[in-house]
Amino acid sequence: MNYEELCAKIRRFNEERDWDRFHSLSNLAKSVSIEAGELLECFQWEDDPKDLHAVEEEMADVFTYLIDMADRMGIDLLEAASRKMDKNALKYPVDKARGRNTKYDRL
Amino acid sequence: MNYEELCAKIRRFNEERDWDRFHSLSNLAKSVSIEAGELLECFQWEDDPKDLHAVEEEMADVFTYLIDMADRMGIDLLEAASRKMDKNALKYPVDKARGRNTKYDRL
Amino acid sequence: MNYEELCAKIRRFNEERDWDRFHSLSNLAKSVSIEAGELLECFQWEDDPKDLHAVEEEMADVFTYLIDMADRMGIDLLEAASRKMDKNALKYPVDKARGRNTKYDRL
């Protein structure tokens, strides 16, 4: 399964259910946050949850809404992430950021 | 840029900065939630934000932490998302779910 | 400062700025999530942040949106929280829940 195939699968899934009417960008942004909260719930009281399959499924849910959103915006998320990392590389130069968890505006 | 190339780019980025020590699964799950909140902020007071580039960049941040997390767990997110959709297809059969935003346990 | 006084202060703050038009329940729910993400950011890479004043301010932001929301719904949050705790006490009976972080449906 590659990225384009997954996009197509998500698109078909929503079309079949006539869910496009609900999937505005705003509702999808909310959905990403809601699913991110469910992912975090796996780590609520412990740093190493036993049930990694549950973790994987929550990650899949965040991911699916994110791709759905990107697809509606006409964005390739892989390219967008790569561009953002190039920008982050300038904000966090290796010699300054190495081994530190400090935010860029305090480096 | 395909999925494997992006994984490798993220891995290299973190290794160069010696950030692996901070990127526990628990911290990455928090990071996904934090970035999802920043994405949601683009939609805080309006459903159609003007600055779609900012939206794209926040999506890229959520995505990057998610892939980082998946890579550390040895998971292929594309496959995980595809499997989760197959499961969702059973929870939301087309004939019951069509045109409705009802949660599966009330369908 | 008691709860009613804080409610009144928040109400006046928003009226003076004519912000009622933006503060729909839906936008306030988003705002609570966004600010909760900023609170979480204080704990992104460490369990014991140095800057507890920043933590306090983010908590204040979550709280303020929550009270604003409750006030618009005509709810007293203190009473609502107390009622919810009575309900939780039934879901988590002392003898079953003591010393365990298990969710109620698995107790």
Next chain:
Amino acid sequence: MNYEELCAKIRRFNEERDWDRFHSLSNLAKSVSIEAGELLECFQWEDDPKDLHAVEEEMADVFTYLIDMADRMGIDLLEAASRKMDKNALKYPVDKARGRNTKYDRL
């Protein structure tokens, strides 16, 4: 029920269940985010949810974790919120902010 009484009720609830061991500030910050996500879920596909009682209960959950957290930090949340509003009043002066949803750094 006033603020101090609710604080005391939450404290007793946790002590009876020996849950203090789980309620580190970091875990409570995660819990606030998780519950904020559940609150947002009430608004996932619609701006005006029918079930306002569910909304109220999710608000109560966010609120309870927030008060628990404040109590452990020795903070009075009502005072903290009031102080933060005074600070916000300077960031958003009435004449500049009136009727606008622009962030303070762009006003």
